[in-house]
Amino acid sequence: MMSYTHALFVFILHISLLQVVVSLIFGEGINIKGRLPIVINTWEFPNATQAAWTSLQQGSNAVDAVVAGCSECEDEQCHHGVGPGGKPDESGETTLDSMIMDGQTMDVGAVGCLRRMKSAIAVARAVMKYTKHTLMVGDLATNFALSMGFTEMNLSTSYSIDLWQKWKNGRCQPNFRENVTPASDCGPYSRPSKRQSYNTLHNGDDPEADLSSKENHDTIGMIAIDASGNISAGTSTNGLNHKIPGRVGDSPIPGAGAYADNEAGASVATGNGDIMMRFLPT
Ligand SMILES: *[C@@H]1O[C@H](CO)[C@@H](O)[C@H](O)[C@H]1NC(C)=O
Numbered sequence: 001m002m003s004y005t006h007a008l009f010v011f012i013l014h015i016s017l018l019q020v021v022v023s024l025i026f027g028e029g030i031n032i033k034g035r036l037p038i039v040i041n042t043w044e045f046p047n048a049t050q051a052a053w054t055s056l057q058q059g060s061n062a063v064d065a066v067v068a069g070c071s072e073c074e075d076e077q078c079h080h081g082v083g084p085g086g087k088p089d090e091s092g093e094t095t096l097d098s099m100i101m102d103g104q105t106m107d108v109g110a111v112g113c114l115r116r117m118k119s120a121i122a123v124a125r126a127v128m129k130y131t132k133h134t135l136m137v138g139d140l141a142t143n144f145a146l147s148m149g150f151t152e153m154n155l156s157t158s159y160s161i162d163l164w165q166k167w168k169n170g171r172c173q174p175n176f177r178e179n180v181t182p183a184s185d186c187g188p189y190s191r192p193s194k195r196q197s198y199n200t201l202h203n204g205d206d207p208e209a210d211l212s213s214k215e216n217h218d219t220i221g222m223i224a225i226d227a228s229g230n231i232s233a234g235t236s237t238n239g240l241n242h243k244i245p246g247r248v249g250d251s252p253i254p255g256a257g258a259y260a261d262n263e264a265g266a267s268v269a270t271g272n273g274d275i276m277m278r279f280l281p282t
């Protein structure tokens with residue numbers, strides 16, 4: 001139930017965000033023409049907002065502005081929630097999820113569980129620009145990025161390794177396992193034997209208790225409308241602390257992490273991605 005409460009909390013935030021955008025565009029008596037361009041994003045990431053704004057001032061389109069803004073956060077490792085050096089998975093590795101959507105063409109490029117690549121949203125834009133696909137994942141997305149001229153790097157930092165080590169030392173609590181043995185310790189994990197009751201397997205601390213803190217849902221989601229009225233939305237994140245390797249959140253899923261449509265506006269969401277992607281809040 002806890003997790004649904006959090007998802008709802010975020011959903012409401014998102015609705016109000018959507019209303020702001022929609023009323024800016026279509027609100028009676030508001031003349032949007034004189035107000036373009038516009039950029040808004042989640043959380044206090046002023047340098048990211050500034051980077052997107054500067055890009056718009058220089059005549060970039062909305063897509064390139066969102067990429068510029070989210071890239072700034074990847075460089076800065078905003079709140080350790082975007083780019084390298086944050087949210088180590090169970091094995092200590094940081095992996096990235098990101099998407100970009102063009103509200104004029106309805107094109108989307110996205111990457112999930114991207115490994116050893118810092119510039120997740122730029123790789124997402126490459127998926128949009130240089131392929132007919134929408135979403136690429138894991139090591140094979142890394143190979144694609146390499147072929148497009150991106151450079152591999154180690155996404156771990158002393159901060160993320162330290163965070164991971166502390167979690168290991170605390171018997172890998174909290175974690176995202178459910179109904180497995182051991183229930184309150186580090187893996188390897190296995191399915192319960194037939195004789196074990198699920199009731200005996202309530203796995204350790206609840207990681208979702210952590211999700212209401214700023215530290216655990218600080219994905220950047222950004223929306224820009226350029227001078228010619230085209231709209232774009234994008235996201236970039238390194239996911240959740242101690243996620244199970246291979247997990248992909250809502251951020252690279254159109255309709256979950258972000259959506260943009262010139263005809264309707266755009267929205268972005270952040271929160272418990274595992275829950276949000278079931279409801280497509282954007
Ligand atoms: C934002 O940019 C300024 C100027 O480059 C820098 O001093 C500051 O540390 C940046 N903020 C963050 C949160 O990194």
Ligand SMILES: *[C@@H]1O[C@H](CO)[C@@H](O)[C@H](O)[C@H]1NC(C)=O
Nearest residue numbers: 153154155156157158159161
């Ligand atoms: C990546 O960097 C971390 C921290 O500096 C280090 O512990 C780890 O061994 C490195 N991984 C690889 C594959 O080089």
Ligand SMILES: *[C@@H]1O[C@H](CO)[C@@H](O)[C@H](O)[C@H]1NC(C)=O
Nearest residue numbers: 061104227228229230231262
């Ligand atoms: C969006 O961009 C295209 C060119 O890419 C332009 O023709 C169009 O006028 C722009 N604005 C809107 C609202 O579609």
